[in-house]
Amino acid sequence: MESQEHRPLLRQDAGQQTEGRGTARRGTEAASQRSPSGEAEGDEGEDGESPLKKHARGFAAASLLFFTSLPAEASLLSDLGTGSIRFYQTFVSSQDGENCSMRPSCSQYGLEAIRRRGFFQGVLLTADRLARDNPWTKDRYPLVGNEGKYYLLDPVESHPWDPRKDKDLPSSLVAGGLSLLVPGGGQLYRGHAGDALSFLLLSGCFDLAGAYYLQRNNRNWGVGYLLLGGIFQAGSVYGALADASFEKPSLPPGKSSFELENLEKASASGNPLDRLRLGDALFLRKEYPAALEEYRELPADKDTRMAWCLIEMGNYREAAPLLAGYSGEVLALEKVSRKSEGKARTMSLFLPGSGQAYAGRWDSGFNAALLNLGLFGLTAYTVSQRDPIGLLLTLGFGSRFYSGNIENAVRFTRESNREAKEKQLQALRSKAMFEPLLP
Incomplete structure (x- = not known):
């Protein structure tokens, strides 16, 4: 009986509370309707835009200006970046032969980019260059080289970008936004389909590898691969932004070519x-x-x-x-004593690094042996862990460095023979060389 008597009172109290909330809500709506300028609508200002949106836009603009205008003074990050590249050039890049089709090479390009533009821009420029070093986009760069070897000239100064000096900033922002949505989208918008495909493959493969390792609860590898994918996507954004300011390097006609043409006419x-x-x-x-x-x-x-x-x-x-x-x-x-290139090739084929040692390059031979041994051990480890992605990566890098080890053995042997002959030629030139008659 007592509980039944209290139930109407509880319902009455609940009804009063509900009615109070409704009255307060109606009062708030009425107050907002009475505000002619929209200030009482909560968070919007005089121009109808919330301060939060204003701050977000300002933060994005400030971040863009900050990362693209950082000074290139020496810093801890810059020293770390250049030191890492130096280590790579000494112990890794020197063991896979001459594979870069551009000059300066990609590692040297990254070194110069960090020194000139600072760490953040340098990393983005390096990621952009690595993706642009592909077999699909070659007509944008002039050829340089001699003795039958030609490379694509692509210096760091050919890729300046400053949003304050960009004459076509809206188009650049559209290209950057497309690359932000899809890696390579901005390059495709700019008309560079080969670069777009390269960015998409690089960033996509790293993202897939990261997702695979995260699914296997291997957080370290997963985050690492996702970070690499993000760096290449950021490089795609920066490259798309800077493409409007791209300055194709020009090769001025050499003075010797002009003089040679005149001499040919005179000799006729x-x-x-x-x-x-x-x-x-x-x-x-x-x-x-x-x-x-x-x-x-x-x-x-x-x-x-x-x-x-x-x-x-x-x-x-x-x-x-x-x-x-x-x-x-x-x-x-x-x-003149000549070392056999075939012997050097065979030695490095069976024992990586031994061909370099035969050519007199003991330091390179030691690095080649250590690197190939490490990759062999890493390949065996990935097999034991049943890691297909790791196995593909180690096999890919391992085959590249193994073939580079053989290529270096032949190249160093050829250089050793050339140096030995050059010593004899220098001695003969000092005695019997003629004095060229200059034009």
Whole structure:
């Protein structure tokens, strides 16, 4: 009976509380409706935009200006970045042969970027460069090189970006926003489909690897791969922003080419002195067969010049009779001790690093042996852990460094032979070299 008597009272109290809340809510709505300027609507200001949105926009703009305007003074992060790249160049990059198609190489580019632009911009520029070093976008860069080896010229100063100086900032922001949504989206918007694909593959593969390891509760590897994927996506954003300011490096015509053209015109007249100048100019440009043809047409004072052309071309027996008084030393060049490139290749094939040691590069041989041994052990570990992604990575890097070890063995042997012969040539040049007649 007592509980039944109290129930109406409880319902009455609850009804009064509900009615009080409704009255308060109606009062608040009425007060907001009475506010003509919208100030009573809560958080909006005079222009109808909330302070939170204003602050977020200002923070984003300030962050953008901060990270793109950081000074390049030495700092702990910059020292750490440049030190890491130096370590990579000494112990890792030196063991996989010459694989970078650009100049400066990607590691040297990263080193210069951090030194000139600071750590944050340097990392973004390096990620952008690594993705742009692909086989699909080559027409944007001029070729440099000699002796049959050509590289794409892409210095750090070709990629300046300052939002305060960007003449097409809206388009740059659109490109950056697209890359923020999808890695490579900004590059595709700029018309560089190859770079877009490269960014998408790099960032996507790292993200997938990170998700895989997180699913296996391996947080360290998972976070590490996700961080790498994020760095490449940030590099895609920065590259898309900076693309409007890209300055294609130009190669000014060399003075020697202009002079050579004039000499060719002059030698056509049949003047022996002009032909002599042309031959000497070709000799200095290391165009020995062409210089030899010019020297053959001279009426006199040509034997020494022809001999040196033949020596530089490796025809020692033909050159010996022409270099009066030094024929024995010319023939001795054939007997300079030469190390076998095939032997160096075979040694490094069976024992990584031994071919480099055979060529006299003991430091490189030790690094190659240590690196290949470590990758072999890491591959065995990934097999024991049944880690397919780790196995693919170690096999990929392992095969690259193993083949680079063989390539380096051959290259160092060739350089050793060239250095030994150069010592003999220097001794002969000091005695019997002619004085080129400059234009």
